[in-house]
Amino acid sequence: MGPILVTRTGRPRSADADRAILAATRQALVELGWGKLTMGDVAARAGVAKTTLYRRWANKNELVVDAVAALFDELRLPDRGSLAADVEGVVLQFGELLERPETKTALMAVVAESTHDPGLRSRIRHAIVDRQKRLVETGRRRAQSRGELPDDTGDPASATRNADLIFDVIAGTVVHRILVSGEPVDPSWAHAFTALLVGGLPAAMTHA
Amino acid sequence: MGPILVTRTGRPRSADADRAILAATRQALVELGWGKLTMGDVAARAGVAKTTLYRRWANKNELVVDAVAALFDELRLPDRGSLAADVEGVVLQFGELLERPETKTALMAVVAESTHDPGLRSRIRHAIVDRQKRLVETGRRRAQSRGELPDDTGDPASATRNADLIFDVIAGTVVHRILVSGEPVDPSWAHAFTALLVGGLPAAMTHA
Amino acid sequence: MGPILVTRTGRPRSADADRAILAATRQALVELGWGKLTMGDVAARAGVAKTTLYRRWANKNELVVDAVAALFDELRLPDRGSLAADVEGVVLQFGELLERPETKTALMAVVAESTHDPGLRSRIRHAIVDRQKRLVETGRRRAQSRGELPDDTGDPASATRNADLIFDVIAGTVVHRILVSGEPVDPSWAHAFTALLVGGLPAAMTHA
Amino acid sequence: MGPILVTRTGRPRSADADRAILAATRQALVELGWGKLTMGDVAARAGVAKTTLYRRWANKNELVVDAVAALFDELRLPDRGSLAADVEGVVLQFGELLERPETKTALMAVVAESTHDPGLRSRIRHAIVDRQKRLVETGRRRAQSRGELPDDTGDPASATRNADLIFDVIAGTVVHRILVSGEPVDPSWAHAFTALLVGGLPAAMTHA
DNA sequence: GCATAAACGAGACGGTACGTCCCGTCTTAGA
DNA sequence: TCTAAGACGGGACGTACCGTCTCGTTTATGC
16 A cells, blocks of 8 residues: 555655654763753754754653664574573673663663653553564574474463563563663673573473 | 760751651652652642751752662561462562552652662662662572572672572562563462572572 | 844744833832842733743843833923923922832832942943933023023033032932931922022032 | 849840941941841851841841941031031041941941831931931031021021931932942032032022 | 745743742750 | 750742744745
């Protein structure tokens, strides 16, 4: 079908402005943090009037979530030959991602704001979180094809519960390690964590 | 020997005011969230002048961290007879704690603010996080005395790394489950998660 | 030739707001006096945000001086046929003006503040005081054309000194009578004062 | 009858403190002006607690008027041999007094505050203004004994009106010259002003 | 090629909260 | 009882951003 072409009259919105605004938002977020980031400052960095921001996003939250969402799409799951190696690889990737200031600040800030804003919460979930679950799914299928994990039982709900648990364990542990404990995700820690996770998987799958 | 008695001149600060302010802060945090919480509102709730807040805390961040810290001291580790039962118990307790609005909001907000404020970060670490590591330590000793875990090797650094890993896994996973995935920590999930963790422990301990 | 048209960008300032603010300032000054007049209150009376005040005036002093300056422009010097009658007329007018609460409060307050603020002092001098010297000049020319006073000698500095002296005597005496002595400027007092002044003029002009 | 001896129990008030407070008030008034003078600052300069100020004066106004009143008692009227010389002498003295910063600031500030505070107004009138009218009285009697002015008629009210007028003219003109016009009271100006006043006196006395 | 219409920059607007300063009162301990 | 010290409730200050609202100008499209 292709994109719907709405021929509208008047001057079209500038795509340059969009890009400049999102980039400026990420930059400001790193330098100032959520609380000190101001719309006026973002506009100035982007070389754009404040009005232009408000024509595109209703408020600060929406703008920041959009500015941040793309950052989390770079995670990949190359085939490293075994389930353990795949997990260890994604743990290290995720660690590197979260140690970058813009990602670190953005994720926590946006989650914090969401704790009392259901709309923002679901926006985050769809724009950021759910998109990463594909990695767990890919890993599981690959492990099954290698014979490292049993095939799915007849219960798809059980499989989903399992995937969600693993996702929470990996994402949660790495986030906590970096943002709360303030320790780095280095290869030796990733190795130990992977051992724990992969070692526990068989037991977990019988309880899910 | 004993506490130093500093005889200070002038009218002493009111301990009632301290308590009222911290309670008002927690209440306001629940109702309004971090972003909408204002010092003036907290002062009014506490029946106190705004200046009285600023005499005690330099700004909003410091006040909120102090107000929140006490909430996390209620976690206990009663002996339930086995390592798995102990872990499951603390996971459920922590889940309940985090599902309360004041804890949920407070923790994330404070962590988010801390991502660009090293002083605040260390204040959180000392006032909130490190104090909970006692639970992991207690659990490990108890499991060793039951024979569920091997005695410490000669390497105390290894033991510390292990404890930190387990702490990050438990705290991180529960936090992620509730705050990011937005799912409840109910008994069946706690059971599955505990199985994963306890099942993986032996493997983890050989890699730490 | 003609006024320079400065095309400025952005939304222009509201002239209505200017007027409303100045009027509200005068009203508040009468009701509350200088010390109790607050910027927030003026803003509220004017139906305007406090920021709108601060966009136009740097502080309370500047605002009040501007608000007050206009009041003194209503003094006129109609031709009453003789120098004595002209002087008596302006003394009575000035007396009436100064017995109005807003003028009374405003003038003293503003002069008092100015005693330790050179900038404010010169602002007052230009905005209020110097503009009234026109009255002395008009009166002198009129008296000369009537033959009541000799024509200017060749020394313009002498004429200026004379005018300034007369201005200080009239303004100072009326102000002191009303604000310090707290007595009214009624016709009989005005008559006596005029007799003193006009009687002394020939002597003064030979010494200036 | 002498001072009333009230034998009171407890520690007596310190007379040193009184002196130190009044001196500190005058000093602060010069440096800061009325508007910026604060009770806390005065207390600190005087080496005294704020409480001690409030035990002696009810508020800022009362304190400042008392601190300032004494300054105006130094005017004298030595006999210079003629009415004109006496007037010129007191004009120059008053000019010098008003050019001192503490007097200048104090007088205007206190008058300004008084415009909306009747109590303060009468306190000023009694403590400062009326005490100076003795000078006019002395000068008049001396001129009469020299034969420069006619003896009092049978109408004492007329004499009083006359004295008040002369007082307003002298005080008002000098104050206006210094505080409003911002020009100095130098000998040549004093000479011209005296000529005006003395030249006008005969005419004024027939109208009073 | 000229009218239409939306986007654009600039910046003023009504608001809200900030953190500071000072007021005048109060509560301690000590002289 | 007075004093020094300093905490207290209160209120205004002047600042910083918010998100909205005019303006005059620019830039596409469609008649």
